[in-house]
Amino acid sequence: MSSPTTTTLSGTVLVVDDERNIRRTLRMVLEGEGARVLESGSAEDALRTIENDDVDVVLADVLLPSMSGIELLEHLVARDHVASVPVILISGHATVSDAVRATRLGAFDFFEKPLARDRVLVVVRNALRQREADRKLARLRARMRGEIIGDSPAISQLMQQIAKVANSRVRLLIQGESGTGKELVARALHESSERRERPFVKVNCAAIPGELIESELFGHERGAFTGATAQKKGMFEIAHEGTIFLDEIGDMSLGAQAKVLRVLQSGELMRVGSERAIATDVRVIAATHRNLLELVQAGEFREDLYFRLAVVPIVVPPLRERQGDIELLVEHFIELACAENGLVRKQLTPEAARVLEGYAWPGNVRELRNVIERMVILSDGDLDVNDVPADIRGQQDDTAEPVAGAVLAEMSAPSGVSLRAFREAVERAFILQRLEEHGWNVSRTADALGVERTHLHKKMRSMGIQRGGH
Numbered sequence: 001m002s003s004p005t006t007t008t009l010s011g012t013v014l015v016v017d018d019e020r021n022i023r024r025t026l027r028m029v030l031e032g033e034g035a036r037v038l039e040s041g042s043a044e045d046a047l048r049t050i051e052n053d054d055v056d057v058v059l060a061d062v063l064l065p066s067m068s069g070i071e072l073l074e075h076l077v078a079r080d081h082v083a084s085v086p087v088i089l090i091s092g093h094a095t096v097s098d099a100v101r102a103t104r105l106g107a108f109d110f111f112e113k114p115l116a117r118d119r120v121l122v123v124v125r126n127a128l129r130q131r132e133a134d135r136k137l138a139r140l141r142a143r144m145r146g147e148i149i150g151d152s153p154a155i156s157q158l159m160q161q162i163a164k165v166a167n168s169r170v171r172l173l174i175q176g177e178s179g180t181g182k183e184l185v186a187r188a189l190h191e192s193s194e195r196r197e198r199p200f201v202k203v204n205c206a207a208i209p210g211e212l213i214e215s216e217l218f219g220h221e222r223g224a225f226t227g228a229t230a231q232k233k234g235m236f237e238i239a240h241e242g243t244i245f246l247d248e249i250g251d252m253s254l255g256a257q258a259k260v261l262r263v264l265q266s267g268e269l270m271r272v273g274s275e276r277a278i279a280t281d282v283r284v285i286a287a288t289h290r291n292l293l294e295l296v297q298a299g300e301f302r303e304d305l306y307f308r309l310a311v312v313p314i315v316v317p318p319l320r321e322r323q324g325d326i327e328l329l330v331e332h333f334i335e336l337a338c339a340e341n342g343l344v345r346k347q348l349t350p351e352a353a354r355v356l357e358g359y360a361w362p363g364n365v366r367e368l369r370n371v372i373e374r375m376v377i378l379s380d381g382d383l384d385v386n387d388v389p390a391d392i393r394g395q396q397d398d399t400a401e402p403v404a405g406a407v408l409a410e411m412s413a414p415s416g417v418s419l420r421a422f423r424e425a426v427e428r429a430f431i432l433q434r435l436e437e438h439g440w441n442v443s444r445t446a447d448a449l450g451v452e453r454t455h456l457h458k459k460m461r462s463m464g465i466q467r468g469g470h
Contacts, residue, residue, distance in 0.1 A: 008034030009121070011056035011128040015039050016046040016072065017090075018065055022113075026059065029117055030124065043067035047075060055085055057108075057127045059120075062091035062098060070098065073105045086127035090115065133339065148184055149332055150325035152452045154317040158185070165312050166192035171264070173309045174287040176316030179366030182287040183247060185316055190243040195283060198242030203235050205256075206248035213256045215272050218263075224273025236269050236280050243283045249309070250290035250301060260284075261305045284309065319361040319368065324452030326357050329365060333372035334383070347382045355385055359392045428463045431456070440467045 013035050015026045020041075027037045038053060040046040043064050049055065058076075062069040069089050076087060086108035091098065099110045108130070109123045148155060165172065166189050174182045183202065190200045208216050215224075219234030235244060246252070252260070263269045264284065268277040286309045295301035319326070330348060338345050348356075361367055371389060379387045431449070438444040446456040460466075 009125060009128060010034060011131065012036040012038060012054060013057045013059055013124060013128075014046060014049055014053075014055045016041075016043065016058065016060035016064065016069065018042065018061065018063075022061070022115075026115070026120070029120060033121060035124070035128075043069065043072035043075075046072060050076070050085065056131045057124055058085060058087045059124065060087065060089055062089055062102075063093065070102055070105070073102060073107055077105055086130055088123055088127060133342075148181065148188055149328055150322055151328070151454055152322040152324045153454075154322045155325060158314070158316065161314055162188050162192060165189070165314075167194055169283065170311045171283070171309050172285045172312050172314055173292070174285065174314045174316060175292075176287075176289065177318050177364055178289045179364035180316040180318055181365050182289075182316055183245065185314060186243075186245040186247075186285045186287060189285060190245075190283075193243070193283070195242050199239050200243050200245065201235050201239035202245045202247060204247045206251040210253045210256075213253060214259060217256065218259060218269045218271055220272035221274045224271070228273070231271075234269070234271065236263060236282055237278065239280075239282045241281050243285060246284065246286040248288055248290075249286040250288040250292055250295055254300075254302065257302045257305050261302060261308060264305075264308050319364045322452065323357065323450070324455030324458075326361075326368070327353065327455075327458075329368055330356060330372060333369045334376060337373040337376035341377060343376065346376055346379065349382060349384045351385045352383050352388055355388050355393055424463070427459075428465065431459060431463070432465060435465070435467075 009030060013030050015023050015030075015037060016039075017023050017026075018041050023039045023041075027039065030037050038049055038055065040049055043060070044067060046058065046060065050058070058072075060069040060072055064072070067075075069091070073087050073089065076085065087106070089102050089107050089110045090113060091110075092113040102110045108127050111119065111123070148159065162185065172189065174185050176182050186202075187200060190196060203217065205213065215228075215232070215234065217234050217236055219232050219237055220228050222228060222231050246260070259269075263280065263282075266277075267281065268279055270277055292301050292306050292310070296303045296306055330353065334346060334348060337343075356368075356371075363370075371392065374389070375383050375387045385393065431445075434445050434448055435442075438448060442456055442460075443453050446453040449456065451459075
């Protein structure tokens with residue numbers, strides 16, 4: 001194990017002890033390694049400090065005046081702080097029961113006085129690392145729940161549409177292939193609306209058996225059917241004043257469709273087994289990967305419900321139409337997978353990136369995320385071509401090999417040039433050639449290359465390509 005002084009302490013540590021000399025000693029040790037140190041002489045003062053300052057780690061004595069260190073820990077548990085702020089307890093008279101109680105409450109560590117400098121540094125350093133990992137994971141999870149990643153024209157247009165309709169009361173139908181992120185769009189609509197503080201309730205219509213969907217949506221009374229042993233609220237009631245997201249509504253039975261239509265028309269619902277109408281105020285967002293108009297023509301979906309839902313249709317583009325976003329998504333999913341699995345951040349090699357960008361992704365963003373997570377978990381280091389699943393490596397552009405052969409027939413590389421340098425030189429020359437052919441019009445050149453305009457701009461910047469300067 002490396003020396004505890006090899007890495008500076010980056011973060012704020014709150015030292016809680018009623019003995020000034022102990023606080024002073026710990027301050028000198030921790031500040032000497034780069035930490036910012038705050039002091040409190042009591043648990044009550046520590047609670048005020050934690051509420052008013054950005055504390056990363058708490059180092060507290062068990063025996064404190066008035067409120068003990070363990071009682072301080074209990075207060076932090078009650079306030080949900082322990083999940084994010086590691087607490088280290090120290091004591092000159094520790095008992096086994098104290099240590100067990102502290103551990104059960106979620107203390108990061110527990111050790112006795114006199115304090116060993118190296119151990120203090122090791123434990124605090126580990127606690128700070130845990131704090132940073134927890135923060136990072138929380139940011140990533142929040143980002144995944146609430147942010148649509150991408151800057152391609154297709155995603156920019158989608159975001160503009162979301163911004164326009166989010167605060168309206170209009171009903172929305174989200175359409176798109178499986179795995180494109182329809183639920184993410186629905187959540188973005190809810191979070192951007194005036195209903196953001198109210199419930200967002202998701203119902204997967206395809207996952208609920210037909211005989212139970214009415215009960216799930218509208219609730220039931222006790223004794224309404226076999227197994228209904230108690231009254232139950234339905235999803236529409238739970239979503240009152242919020243948003244209900246009816247995912248895969250194309251798989252809903254005609255009977256349930258009729259009841260949803262009635263709720264949309266009247267603003268009232270009736271639980272199964274009841275004759276009493278219940279008023280409800282719910283914004284309905286529906287989604288499907290199926291063509292509802294074809295289902296209407298086939299008699300499998302009510303036309304009147306379709307027109308009630310599709311006041312504003314929103315189409316989520318497939319991944320193949322937002323090629324420039326793949327790089328951003330890959331980086332995000334690598335970061336997320338490494339954080340969730342406690343792994344050191346891994347990098348993607350340019351060769352592997354090229355393979356991933358050349359794949360059609362029929363399963364869209366969901367497939368990309370699953371593939372990246374598998375690569376991260378199974379790889380021994382950075383992610384290389386060999387870590388890409390064989391079926392993806394095998395489905396690249398069929399024209400690549402003959403084109404490469406033609407290029408090699410026309411040129412030769414000087415000895416000593418690496419594969420990477422040669423490849424980048426060829427790619428740069430190819431982009432320059434296409435730019436010249438299209439009068440340096442970046443949009444037309446991007447179309448000819450089969451990439452998004454923003455992706456081509458990034459390539460040009462990274463390769464130092466400028467008009468007139470090449």
